[in-house]
Amino acid sequence: MDASEFRKRGKEVIDAIADYYENLDQVPPMAAVKPGYLYKLMPHEAPEDPESFDDIQKDIQTKIMPGITHWQSGNFFGWYPSNSSFPAMLGDMYSNMFDVIGFNWLCSPATTELETVVMDWLGKLIGLDKRFLSIKEDGTEGDGGGVIQGSASEAHIVAMLAAKEKVLERIKADGSVSEDEADAMRHKMVAYFSDQTHSSGQKGTNIIGCKSHTIPTDANFRLTKAALVAAIEEDKQAGLIPFFVCGTFGTTNTASIDDIPGIANVAAAEHLWYHIDAAYAGASLTCPEFHPLAVGIERADSFNFNPHKWMLTNFDCSAMWVASSTHLTNALGIHREYLPRVKGETAFVKDYRDWQVPLGRRFRALKLWFVMRMYGASGIRAHIREHVRQAKWLEQQLLADGRFEIMVPVVFGLVVLRIKPSALATSGDVAVKESTVNAANVNYSKLINADGRVFLVGTKLKGVDAVRVAIGSTISKQENVELLLQVLKQSAAEIISQQK
Ligand code: PLP
Numbered sequence: 001m002d003a004s005e006f007r008k009r010g011k012e013v014i015d016a017i018a019d020y021y022e023n024l025d026q027v028p029p030m031a032a033v034k035p036g037y038l039y040k041l042m043p044h045e046a047p048e049d050p051e052s053f054d055d056i057q058k059d060i061q062t063k064i065m066p067g068i069t070h071w072q073s074g075n076f077f078g079w080y081p082s083n084s085s086f087p088a089m090l091g092d093m094y095s096n097m098f099d100v101i102g103f104n105w106l107c108s109p110a111t112t113e114l115e116t117v118v119m120d121w122l123g124k125l126i127g128l129d130k131r132f133l134s135i136k137e138d139g140t141e142g143d144g145g146g147v148i149q150g151s152a153s154e155a156h157i158v159a160m161l162a163a164k165e166k167v168l169e170r171i172k173a174d175g176s177v178s179e180d181e182a183d184a185m186r187h188k189m190v191a192y193f194s195d196q197t198h199s200s201g202q203k204g205t206n207i208i209g210c211k212s213h214t215i216p217t218d219a220n221f222r223l224t225k226a227a228l229v230a231a232i233e234e235d236k237q238a239g240l241i242p243f244f245v246c247g248t249f250g251t252t253n254t255a256s257i258d259d260i261p262g263i264a265n266v267a268a269a270e271h272l273w274y275h276i277d278a279a280y281a282g283a284s285l286t287c288p289e290f291h292p293l294a295v296g297i298e299r300a301d302s303f304n305f306n307p308h309k310w311m312l313t314n315f316d317c318s319a320m321w322v323a324s325s326t327h328l329t330n331a332l333g334i335h336r337e338y339l340p341r342v343k344g345e346t347a348f349v350k351d352y353r354d355w356q357v358p359l360g361r362r363f364r365a366l367k368l369w370f371v372m373r374m375y376g377a378s379g380i381r382a383h384i385r386e387h388v389r390q391a392k393w394l395e396q397q398l399l400a401d402g403r404f405e406i407m408v409p410v411v412f413g414l415v416v417l418r419i420k421p422s423a424l425a426t427s428g429d430v431a432v433k434e435s436t437v438n439a440a441n442v443n444y445s446k447l448i449n450a451d452g453r454v455f456l457v458g459t460k461l462k463g464v465d466a467v468r469v470a471i472g473s474t475i476s477k478q479e480n481v482e483l484l485l486q487v488l489k490q491s492a493a494e495i496i497s498q499q500k
Helices: 003-022 037-041 053-067 086-098 109-125 152-173 179-188 199-208 225-237 260-270 281-286 288-294 326-332 365-401 434-451 478-499
Strands: 145-149 189-194 211-215 241-248 273-277 302-305 318-322 404-406 414-419 457-461 464-470
Touching (some): 109 145, 109 318, 109 365, 145 152, 152 199, 152 273, 152 302, 152 318, 152 326, 179 189, 199 211, 211 225, 225 241, 260 273, 281 288, 281 302, 365 404, 365 414, 365 478, 434 457, 434 464, 464 478
Parallel strands (some): 241 273
Antiparallel strands (some): 145 318, 302 318, 414 464
């Protein structure tokens, strides 16, 4: 394909993308195919001779499209949103154009420096403490800074690696423990999570080879200071070495917020690395009215949120900041002659390869830069506030209906609900068994998805089955949520009538 052919075909692809978005709400959000459908439609060898663009384009429509789950549909309410936007796509097109591997400054100076600039912009936009910025307000260089990871899971891993570095440094400081003895202590190191922490925390400990301690949350699904203190005491008695704690700002199941300042106190007293996972709800901090919920994050060692979830930026874009990069870069920096460093005078000259697991990295800052410029802070805030408004509207409608229970108060765009036990009770039967209520609510989420007009996922909260509605698709409008309410009510009526 030469440049003139690319010009023609590229325009066709842009047209196809625009058509897709314009018609997205006309199709069911969930793919209706059976496992293995594509294998049957595909040749079993790669083509020997070049094939035409037209043939591939046709296959996109006839073979790929039927198997796509439409995450960008306004009627998709599953998991957490995975926002896309046209400005982010345009930025990513430029990233594809340059296709640089920007692992250090020399590889592509603009790639490194734009990342540092936009991460400072974003840090300021969400009200992060200046400890997390690369360049302080007075123009001096900080030891902290931001980096774009591929995912919150990667942020978890690198935060734990930095934490390990920090605790080993402390253990070795008095000279009584040799390098080898200190390394062998890895298996005694313990990281703290709650029973609501995302699975990526556990995955991180598996990768690092340390222990993890899962702490039960309180009735509001929050990790509390008291529970953390008790877990640490128990582990210290057993000769373990506490080194890391994760607090979540907006958990996956319920969007609950851990005791962020309480955990900060414990982390400081016990010399733990304090990582805050705000993968989903961090985007809300672009709106100042959410800042009171985030008191204490200024005391964390690392903080992460995913603009690719709820801040209009196509996957992958996970924004992570550290208050001090020393332990991180000590843990991940490995020198080779073919990876020359260029040390400049400011914090803009970062070797981002030392801030992440892989060596190579895409020019992801471009799409974030496009989003921040083309929406502006005001546009980003409007996007967040509209979804919060929709979620609160849905909560009110469901409460007013009388048949539903809202499992946790709605704070962001997540509504967790179930058909309440009293609505499922037959006449004269005041109490319905919890197992019956659970079974009915499991069937409820299946029935909603079988309807096909909307898509959501069920969950289990401390033994109670519920339905999760995550509002936040870029194109989600009031009419999408009204359709959802209609399906929620119709399906509930059917489940209740089956019960009686
Ligand atoms: N943390 C939380 C609270 C999440 O909800 C999720 C995913 O939904 C993750 C981490 C994992 O995000 P990623 O896919 O970017 O690793």
